[in-house]
Amino acid sequence: MNTKVVEFERYMEEKGLKSTIQRDEIVNTFFNVKGHVSIEELHHTVQKRNPKIGYTTVYRTLKLLTESGLAHERQFGDGQARYEAVTTEEHHDHLICLKCGTITEFENMKIERLQEDVAKEHGFKVKNHKLELYGYCKKCRKQ
Amino acid sequence: MNTKVVEFERYMEEKGLKSTIQRDEIVNTFFNVKGHVSIEELHHTVQKRNPKIGYTTVYRTLKLLTESGLAHERQFGDGQARYEAVTTEEHHDHLICLKCGTITEFENMKIERLQEDVAKEHGFKVKNHKLELYGYCKKCRKQ
DNA sequence: GTCAGTGCAAACCTTTTGCACAGGT
């Protein structure tokens, strides 16, 4: 079992939240899926295992995961929110292909540092940030 | 009159689009308002001058402005699209205050260059990008 | 047994579209 799942169970206990079949199924599925799922996609995947689980519960569980800090909600401009598991590793940013929609992650410490510099110049305290490069991936450029 | 308005008139002529009182009013207002308006805000402002102008026309005119390249549509995660006039100057990014909602612009060539480097490493061709720093502005930090 | 969790259906909110009328060319 995923360590993230255990962390979430700890969070639920702290908050006095109940452990249910639905939450277990949703959380497990979420952490076993590669990043950036929409509510609908996750709901669809979860339903393969347990068709009784409703959209609303997936929605509410993703909110819980977001509040607990174990998931991030992202908006990539395709009209729906996408969620990704938060890693304890470095923060990462995204390369988004405009043709095939593939989302690739990257991290770059130099950019992070420059961001801090810019913020400092403006007397601004950064809580988090978002860097997205939109364009064409290697595969799509060849075609 | 704003040079941007003239550019848009040229664009309309090229495309065989008609010049109407509504479009004139909307475009003029758009270019005279400081950045990042939502459709609703622009509609509201425009209506002060001419109450007969409908939401739909503002919506469609902003799409036109976006297609013409004179406006950019942005998504800051507050649930509605925001539009800003495109400057011929440098590309800029945003500092967004989580408390008061103020959006400040900045530009940093070093970051732009590093982005290109990252893209190149992934065989990715960048068309455009988005960098947003969320946190607390100078004013809100003092309080 | 109690009270939080679930799932349906409906409300909401923003964006988008159909259609009849208005108005620019």
Next chain:
DNA sequence: ACCTGTGCAAAAGGTTTGCACTGAC
């Protein structure tokens, strides 16, 4: 006169909520 532009009202699409039932504790 023609045909695009406009504005209402309604559809669409995603998100959020009310409420009665279910089930964890």
